[in-house]
Amino acid sequence: MAVAATKKTDLSDAPATGNTLRFANDPTGFTREQELHAYREMLFIRRFEEKAGQLYGMGLIGGFCHLYIGQEAVVVGVQMSMKDGDQVITGYRDHGHMLATGMEARGVMAELTGRRSGYSHGKGGSMHMFSKEKHFYGGHGIVGAQVSLGTGLGFANRYRDNGNVSIAYFGDGASNQGQVYESFNMAELWRLPVVYVIENNRYAMGTSVTRSSALTDFSKRGSSFNIPGAKVDGMDVRAVKAASDMALEHARSGKGPFLLEMETYRYRGHSMSDPAKYRSKDELEQMRNEHDPIEQVKHRLIEKKWASEEELKKMDADVRSIVNDAADFATHDPEPDAAELYTDILK
Amino acid sequence: MSVDILMPALSPTMEQGKLSKWLKKEGDAIKSGDVIAEIETDKATMEVEAVDEGILAKILVADGTDNVAVNTRIGVIAAEGEDASAAASAAAPADSKPAVSKSAEPTSAESKPEPKPAEAKAPDSYDASGEIPAGTEMVKMTVREALRDAMAEEMRRDDDVFVMGEEVAEYQGAYKVTQGLLQEFGARRVIDTPITEHGFAGIGVGAAMAGLRPIVEFMTFNFAMQAIDQIINSAAKTLYMSGGQLGCPMVFRGPNGAAARVAAQHSQCYAAWYSQIPGLKVVMPHTAADAKGLLKAAIRDPNPIIFLENEILYGQTFDVPKLDDFVLPIGKAKVARVGKDVTLVTFGIGMTYALKAAEALAGEGIEAEVIDLRTIRPMDMATVIKSVRKTHRCVAIEEGFPQSGVTAEIAMRIMEEAFDYLDAPVARVTGKDVPMPYAANLEKLALPNVGEVVAAAKAVCYR
Numbered sequence: 001m002a003v004a005a006t007k008k009t010d011l012s013d014a015p016a017t018g019n020t021l022r023f024a025n026d027p028t029g030f031t032r033e034q035e036l037h038a039y040r041e042m043l044f045i046r047r048f049e050e051k052a053g054q055l056y057g058m059g060l061i062g063g064f065c066h067l068y069i070g071q072e073a074v075v076v077g078v079q080m081s082m083k084d085g086d087q088v089i090t091g092y093r094d095h096g097h098m099l100a101t102g103m104e105a106r107g108v109m110a111e112l113t114g115r116r117s118g119y120s121h122g123k124g125g126s127m128h129m130f131s132k133e134k135h136f137y138g139g140h141g142i143v144g145a146q147v148s149l150g151t152g153l154g155f156a157n158r159y160r161d162n163g164n165v166s167i168a169y170f171g172d173g174a175s176n177q178g179q180v181y182e183s184f185n186m187a188e189l190w191r192l193p194v195v196y197v198i199e200n201n202r203y204a205m206g207t208s209v210t211r212s213s214a215l216t217d218f219s220k221r222g223s224s225f226n227i228p229g230a231k232v233d234g235m236d237v238r239a240v241k242a243a244s245d246m247a248l249e250h251a252r253s254g255k256g257p258f259l260l261e262m263e264t265y266r267y268r269g270h271s272m273s274d275p276a277k278y279r280s281k282d283e284l285e286q287m288r289n290e291h292d293p294i295e296q297v298k299h300r301l302i303e304k305k306w307a308s309e310e311e312l313k314k315m316d317a318d319v320r321s322i323v324n325d326a327a328d329f330a331t332h333d334p335e336p337d338a339a340e341l342y343t344d345i346l347k
Numbered sequence: 348m349s350v351d352i353l354m355p356a357l358s359p360t361m362e363q364g365k366l367s368k369w370l371k372k373e374g375d376a377i378k379s380g381d382v383i384a385e386i387e388t389d390k391a392t393m394e395v396e397a398v399d400e401g402i403l404a405k406i407l408v409a410d411g412t413d414n415v416a417v418n419t420r421i422g423v424i425a426a427e428g429e430d431a432s433a434a435a436s437a438a439a440p441a442d443s444k445p446a447v448s449k450s451a452e453p454t455s456a457e458s459k460p461e462p463k464p465a466e467a468k469a470p471d472s473y474d475a476s477g478e479i480p481a482g483t484e485m486v487k488m489t490v491r492e493a494l495r496d497a498m499a500e501e502m503r504r505d506d507d508v509f510v511m512g513e514e515v516a517e518y519q520g521a522y523k524v525t526q527g528l529l530q531e532f533g534a535r536r537v538i539d540t541p542i543t544e545h546g547f548a549g550i551g552v553g554a555a556m557a558g559l560r561p562i563v564e565f566m567t568f569n570f571a572m573q574a575i576d577q578i579i580n581s582a583a584k585t586l587y588m589s590g591g592q593l594g595c596p597m598v599f600r601g602p603n604g605a606a607a608r609v610a611a612q613h614s615q616c617y618a619a620w621y622s623q624i625p626g627l628k629v630v631m632p633h634t635a636a637d638a639k640g641l642l643k644a645a646i647r648d649p650n651p652i653i654f655l656e657n658e659i660l661y662g663q664t665f666d667v668p669k670l671d672d673f674v675l676p677i678g679k680a681k682v683a684r685v686g687k688d689v690t691l692v693t694f695g696i697g698m699t700y701a702l703k704a705a706e707a708l709a710g711e712g713i714e715a716e717v718i719d720l721r722t723i724r725p726m727d728m729a730t731v732i733k734s735v736r737k738t739h740r741c742v743a744i745e746e747g748f749p750q751s752g753v754t755a756e757i758a759m760r761i762m763e764e765a766f767d768y769l770d771a772p773v774a775r776v777t778g779k780d781v782p783m784p785y786a787a788n789l790e791k792l793a794l795p796n797v798g799e800v801v802a803a804a805k806a807v808c809y810r
């Protein structure tokens with residue numbers, strides 16, 4: 001394999017590092033269809049997560065459960081730029097990513113309740129789900145591990161020269177792990193088709209980025225390896241899509257990895273048992289009231305008269321019914337057979 | 348259609364809580380995402396967000412009510428357009444029946460009924476002679492508090508002792524073990540790190556080489572795998588490699604093993620892993636008293652100590668001697684219950700199975716002696732052998748994997764040192780040879796249980 005031999009020097013058509021691109025208030029905007037698609041996808045994730053939170057409260061979901069509420073525009077926008085065959089990998093805050101790749105709500109919810117029809121037959125739970133069919137590679141509980149794994153998926157794409165790009169999502173907290181930088185170096189050195197998406201929601205558990213990171217401009221985290229980066233308003237699905245279009249094109253065309261910092265926010269605590277006392281109510285309220293990714297789209301749809309309140313209500317009802325069906329399914333599906341304890345340890 | 352609001356469980360272990368405050372009143376409109384109430388769990392005050400939309404038709408459990416069971420109906424939401432008062436009056440009185448039944452009990456291995464505990468209490472003795480002076484006043488304390496007190500006492504005593512790890516300072520510990528330490532000792536000595544286990548473990552080892560006494564907390568030992576190179580290649584081997592010039596007087600501590608439903612990557616027991624390494628000492632306490640006395644000893648010890656705690660034990664309460672400076676010897680096992688028929692050897696959370704099994708066995712006329720190793724390396728075989736010479740039978744118990752486990756080591760050592768005294772092969776009860784599954788029924792099957800210990804004890808007694 002020749003990948004190691006070709007170190008690129010020409011970055012002329014890629015954004016220069018150190019001089020970060022910003023994606024916000026994308027002027028080109030979305031078509032009506034794109035707006036409606038994004039609205040529905042984001043609403044679906046939000047309603048799913050609200051339901052998961054409720055099932056957790058009822059004791060139907062156990063262990064850790066990390067909700068994605070507030071960050072929906074990130075996965076929905078990136079997914080809109082992807083081609084079939086592009087892979088996705090992320091950490092444990094993974095429900096939104098799975099739904100965005102088209103994985104079934106019933107299968108995800110049944111995994112959350114630990115039942116046999118879940119994506120991992122109940123053996124993985126909230127943090128560990130996979131779908132080969134949808135090119136979703138998990139679902140990882142060890143902070144930072146998915147970055148090297150996602151780089152490996154990119155390596156396989158390059159090795160096979162199949163034109164696919166791997167998308168590795170990770171948090172602001174994860175981006176301090178050592179293996180992230182080991183991976184960055186190899187990804188650029190070998191020009192692997194990987195897009196690194198840092199979901200900067202400002203906190204890693206109770207630690208704000210200013211308390212964890214010497215350099216809080218995460219879009220520059222690839223700069224010592226020459227990886228171009230962009231800072232993106234991750235609450236605006238249009239900006240996310242515009243930035244991902246560029247990043248995926250860069251990676252797909254053989255220029256190597258690209259890094260996107262998504263500025264986003266999680267509304268809930270880190271997991272179900274985190275009271276989130278480390279941030280102010282005002283901060284949360286401000287994000288919810290002024291930057292909510294779903295409300296932004298809704299506002300535009302109404303303003304442009306692309307949809308009526310009634311139509312959007314109907315969409316909400318549709319989404320709720322899918323989610324309720326999934327919850328009902330996940331509540332009544334049986335637990336795995338006891339014999340499953342010993343299956344799938346080795347092939 | 349009206350919808351019930353149920354008292355939510357907001358941690359894997361919560362069964363009841365206090366409904367401290369309603370933030371909405373009857374008649375208020377509710378949107379999904381609205382915070383409607385505050386509840387207190389065992390660890391924190393949490394906000395309850397609405398999932399369903401409509402009008403808060405009725406509050407069924409008032410502000411300030413204590414001990415509200417999870418899944419109790421606490422209010423009713425009437426759908427938009429629905430007559431709120433009708434919905435409210437249709438609401439049945441609050442009861443504490445769960446709206447949805449918990450997952451079915453597993454079948455197979457667990458289905459045999461657990462033996463009834465004995466009526467009469469078997470001879471029970473805490474062989475603490477020499478550890479706790481007679482007449483010492485005891486105070487009730489959780490393992491969590493005992494660990495915190497141990498660190499605080501040692502930090503008061505020695506300015507070289509400091510704590511570092513993820514969320515140990517401002518958040519007061521992910522499991523609240525370092526609660527109050529930042530307030531007492533300040534940010535110089537109670538240090539929040541980024542999520543960089545390999546890096547901060549190495550920084551801890553370097554600081555220890557320079558003579559400081561770091562306590563490095565891992566949020567759980569699963570994450571210490573990121574750092575295991577520094578623990579083994581740097582901390583454990585330096586004294587030897589430097590011909591005795593440099594050592595690493597430090598403690599690596601944190602919860603280890605299974606918690607509840609946290610699946611394969613968050614549930615592993617590392618006792619056997621670290622116990623294999625010359626240059627380390629490995630401690631795994633069960634009670635609050637042992638946690639306190641052994642952690643203090645670990646902090647003072649001039650060697651790198653792996654101190655394995657357990658999330659499920661954190662909240663359990665035990666008697667702890669009220670002494671100004673209670674330090675226990677590392678490397679000394681404890682006879683936690685005296686018996687003559689069979690020896691049960693274990694450590695850490697394994698003690699919960701062993702003690703319950705001993706109780707059950709007593710009901711069937713078998714007097715089990717229970718030994719808590721407390722330290723896994725160095726292992727106090729003298730205490731184990733003494734017991735086996737008396738009982739001639741032994742069952743070793745651990746939550747970790749069976750192959751090359753601590754129990755395998757115990758069995759081998761008994762064979763080496765007391766083969767002629769055995770009337771039956773040593774038996775072991777361990778976690779199953781599988782990654783930890785998430786599903787409730789499978790998780791239960793994967794862990795050891797009291798029934799298995801009882802069965803193994805009876806088997807070695809040929810009963």
Ligand SMILES: Cc1ncc(C[n+]2csc(CCOP(=O)(O)OP(=O)(O)O)c2C)c(N)n1
Pocket residue numbers: 093141142143144170171172173174175199201203204205270513542544566570573
């Ligand atoms: C190696 C490792 N260390 C620590 C943890 C515990 N942990 C789980 S999530 C988390 C915070 C991660 O924050 P971030 O990367 O910002 O992602 P977010 O939760 O905000 O999505 C921590 C410390 C872990 N799972 N793995």
Ligand SMILES: [Mg+2]
Pocket residue numbers: 171172173199200201202203204205
């Ligand atoms: Mg974060």
